[in-house]
Amino acid sequence: MEYTKINGKSTGSYVLIGILAIMVAVGLYEFIQGMIQGHESFGTSNIVPWGLPITSVIFFIGASAGALMLSSLTYVFGKEEYKPVSRVSIFLAILLIIGALTTILGELGRPDRFMNLFLYGPGNLSSMFAVNSFLYTGYIILSIVYLWTTFRDDLLKITKLLGAMAATLAIFVHTGTGAIFGFIVAKELWFSPLLPILFIVAALTSGVALLILILTVTFKLIGYKMDEKLVVGLGKYLTAFLLLQLFLVFIENIVRTYGGMGGGEMSKFLFEGPYSFVFWGIQIIFGTVLPIIILSSKKTMIKVQIASLLAVIGVFAERFSLVIPGQSVPSQQVVGRTMMGLYGEPAVYSISGAEVAIILGVVGAIGIAYIIGLRFIKLLPSQP
Amino acid sequence: MVLDVKLNRRNFLKIAGVAGAATFGLGFGEPIIKALAQGTDAARDEKWVSSVCIQCPAGCGTKVRVVNGKAVKIEGNPDHPYSNGKLCPKGYAGLQLLYDVDRIKSPMKRTNPNKGQNEDPKFMEVSWDEALNDIAARLNQTRNEGKSHTVAFLSGRNQGRAGSVWTTFTKLYGTPNNIGHSSICADASKKARLCMDGTDDYCAYDWDNCNYVLNFGGATLEAWRPTNLMLQKWAHMRRGRPVRAKQVMVDTRFSTTAIKADEWLPVKPGTDGALAMGISQVILTEGLWDRSFVGDFKTPGRKFISGETVANDDFEEKWTLGLIDYWNNVLINFTPAKAGEITGIPAEQIIRIAKEFATAKPSIAAGERGAGAHTNGTYNHMVIHGLNALVGSMFAQGGVMYQMGVPYASSSLKDDDYLDDIAKKVAADFKAHTLERIDEAKSDEWPLASNVYQNVPDNHAKGDPYKLSMMFTYYTNPLFSNPNPQRAWEGFKDVFMVETSSYLSETALYADYILPDAYYIERKQDMAVYASSGYPVTGFREQAVKPIYDNRDSIDVIIDLGKRMGGKMGEYFTLLGNHENMLREIAKGFEKTPGDNGVNGFDSWAEKGAWYKKPYIYRFSNGNFYEWDGAGYNKEMKKAEEEKEEMKDGKKVKTTTVKDPVKDKLLKTKSGKFEFRSSKLEGFTDKQKEILKSELKSPELYAYPHYEEPHFAGKEEGFPLHMSSPKMINHAEGRGANAQWLQERFGVVIGKAWTSWVELNPDKAEELGIKNGDEVWVESPIGKIKVMAVINPGNPPWLVVFPFEHGHWNYGKYAKGLGANPNEIIANLSAVISAQSATNATMVKVYRA
Amino acid sequence: MVRYGMVIDLDRCVGCAACAVACKAENSVTSSTPEDYKNRRLMEWNRVVTVFKGKFPNVSASIMPLICNHCEHPPCVKVCPVDATYKREDGLVLQRYERCIGCKYCMVACPYQQRFFNFYDQKKKYVERFEKEAEELKKENKNVPITYLEIPYHNPDVPSRISGIVEKCTFCRHRIDKAIAEGKKIGSPDGVEPACTQACPAKTRTFGDLDDPDSEVSRLLRSRRNYQLRADLGTEPQVYYLD
């Protein structure tokens, strides 16, 4: 199989880079503002300290892990039909995880002290954040090497080995990300052994779906034709992941509603609270059920593409319904009694421009890096 | 108290060591340790200065921590018997008021003659000299025109010498209009006592020894007085002694006090008198009255029987007067069932409470604005106070008493010697009722009222009895705290106003001159406490920091103004000198009577911040009154005949007068008894009686404590809900809205901050279609305001609670525009006799905005 | 071993919130503004809340002060990736302000919502508001009052906090450290106490060494039934409540 660089010198490409660069610039500006002024312009609060950036971080990490695991179809499991997209999916996985880390940086109160993570992190490995910073770093390095080996036909065996390792690490990475939440006893919505598993399934969903979308756009822009068989094939995986995801969400909420520490309250909050429309409307109906319905009939390229778009939105909504309501539900301090006022009412989180700008800045940076990557590295299959 | 911290290097290393051990080799990187080190290295000048809090009238002693000339913390003064090292939350917030950047920083003169809510006064900075000379000239001009009486002095917290300086100033100047805010405050309870036992004051209470408290609308844990001490005593009654005292709270709302009390009685608004009457009837019918105080039937064992009259001869009263008349005319048919019907409290509960109250002695019946701020407030408080007599709590251990005065030395300088002709004439005219006060206090309409502060705007507007030309305001904000203050917004437009506050209050916005006072931490002042301990206490406010702006202590400013007035007045104030002189003079009294903490003069007083002398010297026990003789309550206060030889018509005449120390010192009524039939009221002139009776639904009972059916503004017009506008614990009268520390936890119970709200019962809210947090209109016959609704599951459905303090149009950037002022929809109703403003007597309707 | 803890006797508590304001003053915790309240950015190391059961007329409520529990097994310490939050040998859960990266992980991990993020620089924010006025006064060659230049009432014993870091109740460690340095007794009723404890008019709070059987805290815990908040979470709070 032959790979090629793209030319990428069209005006369209420069316009695109220009737009992305503006996104980066705005994001950078907000980031610097936040660093100097503090996070006043954020939508977060002392009750909901984690907002949209953290939501995006786990989305990015998930998509990255998903994309990487997908590449293993080819390099580990030898499914040659997916080879055309496997290299680019490793590349995307790398970009996405770096994007995730950049977003974390943008979200830190003191990004200037980022290095403390590496200075003092080893001192407190009970922190999933500390553990993850090493996992992520390892994952990035491994993925880069893995990507590099795919260029060397003489290293097939090593590629396979690295692919397996990277995929495993991806699972760990995302399990670790899930554990950031899953280990928190304080938050009923998060404290669940199922959470890491749900994270992996969601990762796969978003990984496949995002890959399909990005390739669709890329191919459209560079004038390549998408291989319908490949897309439909990926669509099958997407269907499976979506079903699995729906099942896990179902199980988890059943368990939660059934019993446990005021758990009914939590589900009630999720189902009826101020964010219920995100849960029901976007995550469940629009982002999971609808794509499943679309995919359940005979799959065509366009159907898979639409379903992918919906699934990406769905997974993002799923992350959102986890991160935000998980924090904003009033935390129970005295069981069975209602607390008056601020700490007894759900804390509504309002998305702020600054946070969106920072996230879009990262998206812009990923975009630019992706375009540049396509130009300088042979990532895409040569079109017949 | 941590005084003058000196950390040396070695000590510092010790701390660093301790911290270092736990900090992973980073010891010196620790920021707090660094700060401590800086403190020692940069030669910190640190001291604790005694002061007295004035966020509310309680007068708690404080210690101000001053580091390098800046006040950085206020704490309770352990040497002040009201503080005991503690403060209520408002006390700590004094710092933020001191350093409020929006304070007025120098004297100001108005340049825009138009006044109104939306008028910019266009203040111009002026010098003290210019301002005071101009004001003195105006005062003299008015005086020379024969209109000195049209100058009014309105005051609120005129503590210590402020009171005497204002009194003298008005007296020498020649105006009767030295008007305090006591009628919008809590005069009902005072006047009720005046009518029954002859003392025009708040009670003091022996909390330490009392077993049962029946409180009618005195918010023990939120307001009342002295808040800080009440908080301490409450806990003491709970856990600090072998026997736990029972707290029964009668309040219309589920207040903090109601939450924490052992029992809450959610009475219908304005019906406290009925509840207390029901309880009184049970005490009498069950035969539970205190025979050593009240006396007994001549037939032992006889009780009162509901519906049956008692012949006066059958009962021998001891320290009371008129009990049988009270029974026959008032209580006879007022059964617990009837009380229950009126108050909404089940009869069985009333009976049980009455029995407990009368048997768990010593018991205290108390209360404040809850029962008082209604049109029937004075009578309510009379019935309540009567309970103390029925169970023998007057001056008994664990009962109620009156606050003793502080033995200040009196001045050799007598203001009476400096009255000129104008001043003398005004005094004489006032005495002869040819000249009335602007508020008509002491007139036939209000013979007993100390002030009728809330009526000043109307009377001025009507020009009845006359129009005011000038008004001074000291520590009071008539454009805000008055019921229906819109009357003052209109009425005071044409009055030349001089404000002394250093905050841009509503009143200040109407001022023609602002003479900004030094804040209390910046000034020296004495402060004899509000009633509570019985034994005398007075605090001292030492200047902790110099005025941070060009502000001056108002008392000195008034003395200065007096000097500039010239004439006899000028002479007097020149001799008076300054505020500190006055303080040094009164402190001489302590040379003779040193305090328990060794304070024996000005300097030790200023250093310790308090003078006090225990114990309370009177005690009723076993049917008699005793005085403290240094070792115990051993000196019986007996009536004694005193023979005097006098020269009459050139002949020596022997006269015998009966000396009755109880009457002179404790039960200061005409009869020397606790009067259930008030001779004070019976002593009204016919005209006074006629006016009073015309206001009553039961005119025949005018001289008795009784349940007088209350009048509610809006009731007839179909406004269905009662409204209470209470104070919150973080509410410092109208003076705390600019303190961030107070505002951020304003509604402790309902968890709201930085705003005002109305509380609604959940069922009522549902009926009205209102959800928690909705904007609603609260409308009364006076007007309507928009405010946030909060569902309080504890409040009864007939009640709306609208806390007071917010809704300033200025008062600094934090207070301005914050929430709404309930007064703007409260009708100006007053209780009969005391003129207590009936803040709780307006009815409203609430609907979604 | 010394293990500091606090006992809060709710039967004594009168819900006055003096503790909360005293804590603010003592620790120079940022004062909020109406915007902060709206945005739920109150810094409340010490807050007094009311919990209700039922409604009128069958209603009861309890008012309780909440502070950092200085948990024996503090999730906040466990999750801190840079060891900025740590548990000191004497039981205090403390914060190294200069190390915190502001990840807010500890905030979501604390089951008691006892950690607070500095959305802005305390001092800068305060001064900024009066910069213009100060400039104008300078131009007119007038004295600039200190209230324009700094938070005048900042307690010099505690550092001011920069934006982007997290803070919480320290058990008034500066008082404790000072007492250690000066060799003073620590703990209620006659030793050095945290500001909230000292301030409480109702003597609701008792502070002291839980490991010392003779301390007032130990005595109180022995004398009455007590509980910790959300003991089911396994955090083992060192703040105990009595009803």
Ligand SMILES: Nc1nc2c(c(=O)[nH]1)N[C@H]1C(S)=C(S)[C@@H](COP(=O)(O)OP(=O)(O)OC[C@H]3O[C@@H](n4cnc5c(=O)[nH]c(N)nc54)[C@H](O)[C@@H]3O)O[C@H]1N2
């Ligand atoms: N925190 C704080 N404390 C203060 C002050 C302050 O500003 N703030 N000010 C001080 C001053 S000047 C005063 S005068 C005192 C006043 O002290 P209080 O008299 O205690 O004060 P209020 O809050 O006016 O009213 C007390 C209670 O009466 C209730 N109430 C209303 N209507 C009725 C009724 O018909 N019957 C009964 N039983 N209760 C009713 C209210 O709900 C409220 O809870 O407080 C002093 N202490």
Ligand SMILES: Nc1nc2c(c(=O)[nH]1)N[C@H]1C(S)=C(S)[C@@H](COP(=O)(O)OP(=O)(O)OC[C@H]3O[C@@H](n4cnc5c(=O)[nH]c(N)nc54)[C@H](O)[C@@H]3O)O[C@H]1N2
């Ligand atoms: N609806 C409703 N209304 C009420 C009450 C209620 O519970 N509900 N409570 C009533 C009661 S009990 C009272 S006592 C009154 C209180 O009402 P006011 O007597 O009006 O007292 P404040 O509102 O505290 O206003 C005090 C004024 O003093 C000024 N001031 C502050 N510090 C200083 C200073 O250092 N020096 C000088 N010279 N002035 C200073 C301030 O600018 C402020 O304008 O309100 C009454 N009004």
Ligand code: SF4
């Ligand atoms: S009770 Fe009144 S005087 Fe005492 S601290 Fe509180 S506000 Fe100040």
Ligand code: SF4
């Ligand atoms: S209460 Fe919260 S902040 Fe305090 S130690 Fe426990 S987990 Fe940490």
Ligand code: SF4
């Ligand atoms: S915010 Fe600071 S203290 Fe909290 S976990 Fe992150 S680094 Fe640690």
Ligand code: SF4
């Ligand atoms: S112990 Fe100190 S820091 Fe903690 S709540 Fe009390 S006063 Fe605040």
Ligand code: SF4
């Ligand atoms: S200061 Fe004491 S009584 Fe007041 S709320 Fe705090 S703990 Fe309770």
Ligand SMILES: [Mo]
């Ligand atoms: Mo008052």
